[in-house]
Amino acid sequence: MFDNPKDTFQWVDPKVRYPGAPPYVIGLPQGEGFSPFKIFFFDFTALISVLSLLLAQIAHVFGYFAKHGIEFKGVADFGLIASLAPTDYWEKLKDLTDFFKPFTLLPKPLIADSWEEDVEFGKQFLQGLNPVLMTKCKPEDIGAGSKFSVTEEHLKPYLGDNFSLTTALEQDKLYLVDYKIFDNIIDSAQEDQLGRYTCSPLCLFYLNEKEELLPIAIKIKQKYDKDTNPEIPEIFTPKSSQAEWKAAKLAVSATDIAYQGIIAHLLDTHLVIEVCAVSTYRTLTPDHILYQLLKPHFFDTLAINYMARSVFLGRGGFFDSTGALGYTSSNELLSRAYWGEGLSTDYTGEPWEFYKKALPFSLESREVENLPNYYYKDDASLMWKATKKYVSDVIRNHYQNSQ
Numbered sequence: 535m536f537d538n539p540k541d542t543f544q545w546v547d548p549k550v551r552y553p554g555a556p557p558y559v560i561g562l563p564q565g566e567g568f569s570p571f572k573i574f575f576f577d578f579t580a581l582i583s584v585l586s587l588l589l590a591q592i593a594h595v596f597g598y599f600a601k602h603g604i605e606f607k608g609v610a611d612f613g614l615i616a617s618l619a620p621t622d623y624w625e626k627l628k629d630l631t632d633f634f635k636p637f638t639l640l641p642k643p644l645i646a647d648s649w650e651e652d653v654e655f656g657k658q659f660l661q662g663l664n665p666v667l668m669t670k671c672k673p674e675d676i677g678a679g680s681k682f683s684v685t686e687e688h689l690k691p692y693l694g695d696n697f698s699l700t701t702a703l704e705q706d707k708l709y710l711v712d713y714k715i716f717d718n719i720i721d722s723a724q725e726d727q728l729g730r731y732t733c734s735p736l737c738l739f740y741l742n743e744k745e746e747l748l749p750i751a752i753k754i755k756q757k758y759d760k761d762t763n764p765e766i767p768e769i770f771t772p773k774s775s776q777a778e779w780k781a782a783k784l785a786v787s788a789t790d791i792a793y794q795g796i797i798a799h800l801l802d803t804h805l806v807i808e809v810c811a812v813s814t815y816r817t818l819t820p821d822h823i824l825y826q827l828l829k830p831h832f833f834d835t836l837a838i839n840y841m842a843r844s845v846f847l848g849r850g851g852f853f854d855s856t857g858a859l860g861y862t863s864s865n866e867l868l869s870r871a872y873w874g875e876g877l878s879t880d881y882t883g884e885p886w887e888f889y890k891k892a893l894p895f896s897l898e899s900r901e902v903e904n905l906p907n908y909y910y911k912d913d914a915s916l917m918w919k920a921t922k923k924y925v926s927d928v929i930r931n932h933y934q935n936s937q
Contacts, residue, residue: 556867
């Protein structure tokens with residue numbers, strides 16, 4: 535006698551559900567765990583990372599001792615434990631890159647040599663980890679009285695005296711990324727207590743004659759409080775000091791990484807798919823054509839999500855330990871993105887809706903169908919069309935008439 539899938543795949547009680555998360559299954563149902571090969575691959579990858587760090591530490595131990603006047607002592611480990619200490623003395627980014635020379639098993643990312651350039655910064659929003667937020671700018675987004683009041687006086691020192699906001703808007707030259715979902719996600723008292731600080735930036739981009747998308751204005755908070763921080767300008771531009779402009783871009787990049795990790799990746803590509811997977815298992819028989827089409831796409835979904843909720847989102851987990859948001863605000867961001875409301879704040883927004891994540895809808899609603907060098911759009915559109923044709927052909931062949 536076969537097990538009832540509704541007994542095997544039971545929804546967790548909403549009262550004990552992980553804060554902010556979409557519905558998910560109780561525990562890890564039998565047969566849904568990782569394969570031995572996948573476990574070996576995870577462990578091997580972790581081992582390579584640890585070995586790379588150890589090699590770098592050993593390679594630098596003598597130079598570190600010489601630089602900081604540390605001598606080998608008559609101790610059992612010959613001072614090797616102290617080789618962990620160089621990370622405490624990093625004063626600039628060059629110290630980080632030099633630390634992994636000459637020995638490392640991990641290749642240096644190509645962007646490591648160009649990340650400070652404005653051209654590369656713009657590329658990342660079209661071709662990088664999170665290419666789903668770029669939106670065509672409208673007059674009301676940056677006009678007088680808006681939360682991002684960019685004027686020609688801000689931009690002419692960089693773009694020239696002939697620059698016109700009206701013309702740039704009419705010619706589809708201006709694009710915007712807005713992280714309003716981060717607004718007031720942590721209050722100032724929490725930030726000081728945690729020693730972690732968040733931003734809710736807006737970034738304006740300009741498409742130049744070379745079809746390069748360049749950042750031209752950044753506001754690091756949705757609401758500018760001149761009385762609280764009179765020394766911080768409301769809007770940064772490439773004509774700000776080099777240190778200020780770099781800091782503003784870092785604020786945008788750091789926020790983008792938090793968005794990508796918790797929303798674009800964890801929520802949109804993992805947690806939401808579990809809802810689809812469990813619903814499929816509970817309502818369709820294995821011989822149903824839709825079940826057969828969907829099942830391969832649920833491979834390891836429940837296992838990776840089970841691990842993610844405990845390892846990444848749990849208290850003391852990855853986001854809590856390494857992210858600016860910490861445990862509470864990571865859950866807050868997750869709730870805002872999925873349920874459209876805050877857990878511990880009065881935030882209200884749009885709840886997660888399936889159809890809005892469809893590629894054609896996303897591109898059209900953001901008005902970026904004609905944005906050049908948007909390779910994510912180009913490649914994803916090809917995959918979307920191929921998948922749509924394949925699924926349509928299979929369904930049409932299976933159900934040869936509408937009855």
